[in-house]
Amino acid sequence: MEIEHEHPDREELELAPVLHAFSDPLRLEVVRALAAGAEPLRCGAFEYLGIVKSTRTHHFRVLREAGIIRQERKGTAKLMTLRRDDLDARFPGLLDAVLAGAPHDAAALSPATA
Amino acid sequence: MEIEHEHPDREELELAPVLHAFSDPLRLEVVRALAAGAEPLRCGAFEYLGIVKSTRTHHFRVLREAGIIRQERKGTAKLMTLRRDDLDARFPGLLDAVLAGAPHDAAALSPATA
DNA sequence: AAGGTAGTTCGATAAATGTCGTACAATGGG
């Protein structure tokens, strides 16, 4: 079990970087999609965002380094999951509040709309 | 009663800009200070942040344009208040979650520590 | 082993951001 990328520990999560990671409409949509589905999502599941792969990689890294998502390799794919427990433990209510507000802004980007 | 600056209406508040405004440690401290005190604060009350006046003006504008604070002139001073009601109405739980998490990061900047 | 699929890395670039200093504007008190 090798660590592909650095994931900050729960205790290391900091508010400002977390808020910054949340503050981009594209990343907000990623978080929304991860929260909505029960299954982890592949990076490729976000083609509908309209940005190329390398840019997606960039946004995923911002989310990962802030401690919002966890990424683990699964074959050639890489599965992403929301670190819901860690976020709720460290910043109670934050994720829920963000998710509740997100649909207003993410509506135009939603995969359901495409 | 002239409108000194543009303040977005409650319905116009958008999540991403609000999160972005929150995502700076200095601005987080401003919000924390406004939430902690019952009284509106003058811009000058934030000298302890260690940034010059013009930079403070910049941060206040980011907060104001996101809809987080309201600024109104009072004599030569300008009083700032948190738009708590509007934030709570538009993004329930968000402000509380941010405030609950803020002290961890803002401790080093707090006026009490100075 | 060959090839294809899934992501990452890297360099380039344009735009946004945080910061400062100086100059300016508005207000209220002598």
Next chain:
DNA sequence: CCCATTGTACGACATTTATCGAACTACCTT
């Protein structure tokens, strides 16, 4: 009316950010 106090506006600058495309790596399938 002058001036001190508050805060704003503006220009400069360094840093960070979002974005792309091209080249590369890792892994599975055949």
